Amino acid sequence: ERGRERHKACGSKDSSRSEKSVIINPPETSSQDSPDDNWGETTTAVTGTSELSISQEEVVGLGKGIQDRTRGFRRYLPLAVGLCGGVLVLATPLVFLLLPVIMWPERLQPCGAACEGLFLSLSFKLLMLLTAIWALFLRPARASLPRVCACRAFLTTLTLLLTMSYWLFYGVRILDAQDEDYHGVVQFAVSLVDSQLFVHYLAVVLLELRHLRPCYSVCVIRSTDGETRHYNIGQLSIQNAALTVLEYYYRDFPLHNPALLSASKHRAAKHLAGLKVYNVDGSAAGAQPANGNQSQAMIAAAAKRKDSAHNELYYEEADYERRVRKRKARLVVAVEEAFTHVRRMKKEDERATPSDIMDVREAALAIFPSMARALQKYLRTTRRQQCHSMESIQKHLAFCLINNMSPKAFLETYLSPGPTLQYGPERWMADQWTLVSEASVTSGVKDGSDFVLRCLDFNVAVTIKSIPYIRVSEEYVDPKSHKFVLLLQSETSV
Numbered sequence: 001e002r003g004r005e006r007h008k009a010c011g012s013k014d015s016s017r018s019e020k021s022v023i024i025n026p027p028e029t030s031s032q033d034s035p036d037d038n039w040g041e042t043t044t045a046v047t048g049t050s051e052l053s054i055s056q057e058e059v060v061g062l063g064k065g066i067q068d069r070t071r072g073f074r075r076y077l078p079l080a081v082g083l084c085g086g087v088l089v090l091a092t093p094l095v096f097l098l099l100p101v102i103m104w105p106e107r108l109q110p111c112g113a114a115c116e117g118l119f120l121s122l123s124f125k126l127l128m129l130l131t132a133i134w135a136l137f138l139r140p141a142r143a144s145l146p147r148v149c150a151c152r153a154f155l156t157t158l159t160l161l162l163t164m165s166y167w168l169f170y171g172v173r174i175l176d177a178q179d180e181d182y183h184g185v186v187q188f189a190v191s192l193v194d195s196q197l198f199v200h201y202l203a204v205v206l207l208e209l210r211h212l213r214p215c216y217s218v219c220v221i222r223s224t225d226g227e228t229r230h231y232n233i234g235q236l237s238i239q240n241a242a243l244t245v246l247e248y249y250y251r252d253f254p255l256h257n258p259a260l261l262s263a264s265k266h267r268a269a270k271h272l273a274g275l276k277v278y279n280v281d282g283s284a285a286g287a288q289p290a291n292g293n294q295s296q297a298m299i300a301a302a303a304k305r306k307d308s309a310h311n312e313l314y315y316e317e318a319d320y321e322r323r324v325r326k327r328k329a330r331l332v333v334a335v336e337e338a339f340t341h342v343r344r345m346k347k348e349d350e351r352a353t354p355s356d357i358m359d360v361r362e363a364a365l366a367i368f369p370s371m372a373r374a375l376q377k378y379l380r381t382t383r384r385q386q387c388h389s390m391e392s393i394q395k396h397l398a399f400c401l402i403n404n405m406s407p408k409a410f411l412e413t414y415l416s417p418g419p420t421l422q423y424g425p426e427r428w429m430a431d432q433w434t435l436v437s438e439a440s441v442t443s444g445v446k447d448g449s450d451f452v453l454r455c456l457d458f459n460v461a462v463t464i465k466s467i468p469y470i471r472v473s474e475e476y477v478d479p480k481s482h483k484f485v486l487l488l489q490s491e492t493s494v
Contacts, residue, residue, distance in 0.1 A: 078152075082137045085159060089196055090130060092163055093122065093189040096170060100185055103175075108182045115183045118190055125193045132200050136207070143246070145239045146435060147442050151206045159199055166192050211236050216445055216464050220245055220253075223459040225260070227253055232467070239441040242453055245462055246433060254417040256458055259383035327378040328415065334374040335407045338367040342401060364398040375414065387423055388414065432456055 100108055111119075166188075174185060211234035218231045218241070229252050233244055342363055375393065379385040400410045413422070435441060437451035447466035452459050 078141060079138070081156070085156060086130075086133045086137065088163060089133070089159065090126060092166065093126065093193050096166075096174075096185065096189040096192070097122075099175065100179070100182060104178050104180075107178065107180050109180050111182050111186070115186050118183075118186045122186070122190050122193060125190070125197065129193065129197055129200065132197075136200070136203060143243050145243065145441075147239060149240070150237065150442050155199065155203045155206065158202075159196070162195055162199060163192075166195075210234065211240075214467060216447070216466050218245060219463045219465070220249065221461045221463075222253065222256070223461060224256065224258075224457070229253065233445070235444060237442050237444055238437050238439060238449070238451055239435060241445050241464070242433075242435050242441075242451065242462070245460070246453065249460065250420045253420060255387055255420050255423055257384060257387065257417070258457060259386065323381055324378075327374070327381045331371070331374040331378045331414075332407070332411065334371040335411055338371050339407045339410075341370075342367055360401050361398045364394055364401055368394055368397060379414065384414075384417065387417075389424075392424065 170188065173179065174188070179185065213234050214232035215234050216232070218233055220229045220231065221227070229248065231245070231248050233241055236244065345363065372390075376385065379388060396413060397410065399405075432455055434454040435451060436454060439449065439451075445464050447464065449464045450462060452461050454460075
């Protein structure tokens with residue numbers, strides 16, 4: 001009986017464990033600290049009858065660990081393959097030359113002057129090939145793409161096939177037969193290096209030169225604020241085109257600022273709150289004519305409230321622009337006074353002793369409080385305070401003082417929003433892009449192709465149009481057609 005009770009207790013524990021569910025948050029959540037209000041509609045509950053159950057934190061931690069290991073593996077895998085291929089390419093000709101000397105040295109014919117000239121040619125070609133491989137392939141990866149590049153895979157396969165073909169020919173005709181003509185062996189190694197140089201030339205054409213000629217016009221639109229840019233690209237695959245668009249995005253697009261979007265939504269909600277909707281057609285069929293007059297009065301009242309809401313929105317925008325101009329003027333005055341004080345201190349330091357001279361960074365820390373309040377108010381008014389930290393502002397101030405820049409050069413960073421690369425890497429979201437495309441990402445771009453690059457807070461839609469074929473014709477203009485005769489009369493004033 002005690003055994004049965006124990007078995008029942010274990011079974012009840014297992015059943016209670018099996019009834020637990022694991023909640024997995026979707027990857028599209030905009031914030032990791034605060035959960036979504038509609039979590040019940042956007043999450044996936046995984047239930048089961050297994051004896052083991054894990055918590056949500058363990059599942060998230062396990063997924064992050066696997067993702068980090070996979071990310072590092074995918075990042076360094078192309079570099080490892082490139083190193084192995086480079087070692088194989090450079091070592092094979094040397095092995096071709098060394099094997100006959102090691103295996104049957106007494107049977108080899110002496111190497112003459114022509115053979116020694118081939119040695120010299122082979123050494124310089126290997127040096128050039130090593131430099132070319134280092135310049136083209138042994139470079140830090142710009143990004144991690146979802147699929148393998150088709151051109152790189154083709155070149156790697158071609159290199160392996162070429163090397164294997166030479167090894168098969170070398171094994172059958174030289175190793176098995178123990179060829180005594182060492183001059184022919186050297187020529188065979190030189191021919192292999194020549195073939196490898198031509199393969200490298202093909203790699204330069206496919207990887208570097210083919211996409212330089214512009215063939216398509218790309219329209220890039222950010223989904224939140226509608227920021228749009230246009231670029232020209234060449235013959236690229238969809239994933240390489242996405243990588244090129246992201247590089248242009250970080251260089252040309254201003255930093256995405258969710259605070260400005262929330263402010264515009266707040267103003268729109270406030271505008272819609274002042275409107276009232278009336279059901280004019282909700283009256284019965286046998287209503288009296290007085291109801292029609294009442295409906296017209298209700299419509300007129302609604303139009304009046306709409307006009308008042310428009311006026312309120314207009315005055316709110318005008319007040320916002322006035323406050324921005326006011327904060328900007330105060331900031332400009334504060335910065336100019338601070339820089340004037342620094343110049344005056346610099347002149348005094350020229351007459352002071354070396355022990356009393358203040359360092360530039362110390363001067364930046366000393367004058368920063370005089371402009372900090374005005375700068376903070378301006379950034380809060382323009383809703384860009386989260387884009388600039390106090391440390392970055394002080395660093396930029398010290399940089400301007402070291403290079404003797406003007407106050408306007410210091411303020412330009414804060415008065416107008418700059419590109420994404422101007423700010424810290426923590427705001428780039430460089431490892432959070434997802435490519436969404438109906439076509440295969442390894443296929444080439446075509447006229448009418450489109451894809452989407454998803455980020456945590458917004459999307460970037462890309463539309464591709466082909467550049468039209470331009471036909472330029474020539475029309476000959478006879479120089480004699482520009483000549484004319486001017487008849488003058490005595491009555492005219494000419």
